[in-house]
Amino acid sequence: MSALVELEDVVLRFGPKTVLDGVSLQVSPGERLVVMGQSGGGKSTLLRLILGILKPTSGRVIFDGTEISRLPRRQLNEMRQRIGMVYQYSALISSLTVRENLALPLEELTDTPADEIDEKIRSMLTAVDMEGSEDKLPAELSGGMRKRIGLARALVMQPELMLYDEPSAGLDPVVSSVIDELIIRTSEENQSAGIIVTHEMDSAFRIGTRMAMLYQGRIIADDVPEKFRQSTNPVVAQFVSGSTEGPIGEGRTAP
Amino acid sequence: MANREPMVAIGRALRSFLATVSSLIWLLLDMISEMADHMRRGRLPFRRSVFFAQTERAGLNSVPLVAMVSFFLGLTMALLTGYQLRTFGTERLVPGLITIAFWRELGPLMTSVIIAARIGASYTAELGTMTVSEEVEAIDAMGLGPLRFLVAPRLVALVLLMPSLVVASNLAALFGTYLICAFSFNISLPVFADLVREALILKDVVQGMLKAILFGLLIALIACYRGLTVQGGAAGVGTATTSSVVSSITTVIGFDTFINMLQVNAPQ
Ligand SMILES: Nc1ncnc2c1ncn2[C@@H]1O[C@H](COP(=O)(O)OP(=O)(O)OP(=O)(O)O)[C@@H](O)[C@H]1O
Numbered sequence A: 001m002s003a004l005v006e007l008e009d010v011v012l013r014f015g016p017k018t019v020l021d022g023v024s025l026q027v028s029p030g031e032r033l034v035v036m037g038q039s040g041g042g043k044s045t046l047l048r049l050i051l052g053i054l055k056p057t058s059g060r061v062i063f064d065g066t067e068i069s070r071l072p073r074r075q076l077n078e079m080r081q082r083i084g085m086v087y088q089y090s091a092l093i094s095s096l097t098v099r100e101n102l103a104l105p106l107e108e109l110t111d112t113p114a115d116e117i118d119e120k121i122r123s124m125l126t127a128v129d130m131e132g133s134e135d136k137l138p139a140e141l142s143g144g145m146r147k148r149i150g151l152a153r154a155l156v157m158q159p160e161l162m163l164y165d166e167p168s169a170g171l172d173p174v175v176s177s178v179i180d181e182l183i184i185r186t187s188e189e190n191q192s193a194g195i196i197v198t199h200e201m202d203s204a205f206r207i208g209t210r211m212a213m214l215y216q217g218r219i220i221a222d223d224v225p226e227k228f229r230q231s232t233n234p235v236v237a238q239f240v241s242g243s244t245e246g247p248i249g250e251g252r253t254a255p
Numbered sequence B: 001m002a003n004r005e006p007m008v009a010i011g012r013a014l015r016s017f018l019a020t021v022s023s024l025i026w027l028l029l030d031m032i033s034e035m036a037d038h039m040r041r042g043r044l045p046f047r048r049s050v051f052f053a054q055t056e057r058a059g060l061n062s063v064p065l066v067a068m069v070s071f072f073l074g075l076t077m078a079l080l081t082g083y084q085l086r087t088f089g090t091e092r093l094v095p096g097l098i099t100i101a102f103w104r105e106l107g108p109l110m111t112s113v114i115i116a117a118r119i120g121a122s123y124t125a126e127l128g129t130m131t132v133s134e135e136v137e138a139i140d141a142m143g144l145g146p147l148r149f150l151v152a153p154r155l156v157a158l159v160l161l162m163p164s165l166v167v168a169s170n171l172a173a174l175f176g177t178y179l180i181c182a183f184s185f186n187i188s189l190p191v192f193a194d195l196v197r198e199a200l201i202l203k204d205v206v207q208g209m210l211k212a213i214l215f216g217l218l219i220a221l222i223a224c225y226r227g228l229t230v231q232g233g234a235a236g237v238g239t240a241t242t243s244s245v246v247s248s249i250t251t252v253i254g255f256d257t258f259i260n261m262l263q264v265n266a267p268q
C-alpha cells in the first residue's frame, strides 16, 4: 500500500527555535492517523507543512508522489483542492454566511451547477447536524457550531486527505461523538486518508487506525491503538493516563 | 565616529524602505499571476459582487467627504489668494491659478490623503483581522489564492475609482472658487468659465489622472500588504492600521514630490 502523504525527516525552525526536529510519517488511503502531543508541541505546524503553508527547513513533505515544497504555486493550489483542513478555531470567512462559506470552494474551483451546490450544502449541513443555519453569519454561531461548519466546508470538496486540528475540542460529548462518527464514515466511504490532531483520549482511540505521539519535535511512538494504549514509553503512558507524574512536567517546552 | 551614526541610520532606513518596496512589487506580481491562473480556467479573476461592494465603498461613499474637503479648500484658497492679488488688481488670475493647482497637484494629493485614511485604513484593518483569525490562511489552504480573492478586487476598485474621485475633488474646489469669485470679486460665471478654460491644458489633466491612478495603486498595495503581514492579534491590527495610513500618505507625498522635481528639471 503506497502512502498518500509522507514526511521524511522534516525539520522546521522558527528563527532559533526548533519546532520539528526530524519528523517522519506516512499515511495511506483509508488510514486515520491520530497525532497527539503537548500544547505548543508543533501539531498545527505539522498540518501547515502538509498544506504547503509552511516550508520545511530541511527534509521532504510528499503528497501523492510529489514534493510539496517544490511545486510552483499553480500546481500547489491544485494539490490543495485534494486536501481538506478543519481549523482549530474554524477560520470561517466572517463576512460570508454559512451557505456562502460552504459554497465558496465549489463555486471558485469547480463547475458544479448552482442547484447541485445547494443540494450538497444541504446534505453537508444535515450531516453535521446544522440544518437551517444557511443564512447565519459565523459571528452568530457558537464556537462548537462554527467548528461543525468548518468541518462541512472541508468535506464539501470530497478531499482525498483530511486534516483535523482538534476537531472535537470545545464540543459537548454528544456532538463530539457525532463528529467522530462523521470523520470515520467519510474516510471509509471515500477511502480518504486522515490526520487528526486531538487531545481527547476517548475520541482518539475511537477514530484512530494508528496513533502517533509528537514529543520534543520528534515522533516517539507510532502504532496501532491497542499497542499504543499499552505502550511502555513513559511519555506515552503519562499522556494516555493523563497523570501528572512522569517526564512531561513543568517547564516542559522543548528548547 | 559620532558623525557616522546619522549615515548608518539613513542607510538602515533606506534598506528597510527598499525591502518594503520590493515586497510591494512582489505582492503585485503574485496577485497578477494568481489572477492569470484563475482566468486561464475561463473565469473572472474575482467575484463581481465583491468587486462592486468595494467600488461602492471606496468610490461612491467617498465622494461626499472628498468633495466637501476640496470645496472648502478651493474656497479658502480663492479667498486668500484673491485678497492678495486684488492689491495689484489681478484677482482675475484666481480661477486659473486654482484650476492649475488642483488639476495638477492638489486634487490627486488631497484625494489620496483622504482615501488613505478612509479606505486604506479599512483595507488594512479588514485584511489584518482576517489574517489574525486565520481566514487568509484558510483561503490559501483551499487553493483559492488569497491575493486574487482578497487583494485584487480592492486594488482594482481603488485604481479605477481614483481618477473619478480626483475629478470630483477638482470640480468641488472650482465650485468653491466660483462662489468666492462671484461674491467677493464680481467675476461672472461666463467670465469665470472662460478663465478656467484658458488655464486648463490637456497635459495637466492627463498628468493629474496618471497621478491619481499611481497614488490609488500605492495606497491599495500598502494597505493590503500591511493587512496581510499583521502579527500579534488585535493590537497588531491596530498598529498595522496606523502604520498603513502613515506610510501610504508619506509614500504618496514622496512620489508626488519626485514627479514634480522631474517635471521642473525636464526640458519643456
Ligand atoms: N509563525 C510562527 N512564527 C514563530 N513561531 C511559531 C509560528 N507558528 C508557530 N510557532 C511556534 O511553534 C510552536 C508550535 O506551535 P503549534 O501551533 O504547531 O503548536 P500546537 O502543537 O498546535 O499547540 P496547541 O495544541 O496549543 O494548538 C509554538 O511554540 C509556537 O510558538
Ligand SMILES: [Mg+2]
Pocket (backbone or CB within 6 Å): A043, A044, A045, A088, A165
Ligand atoms: Mg494547534
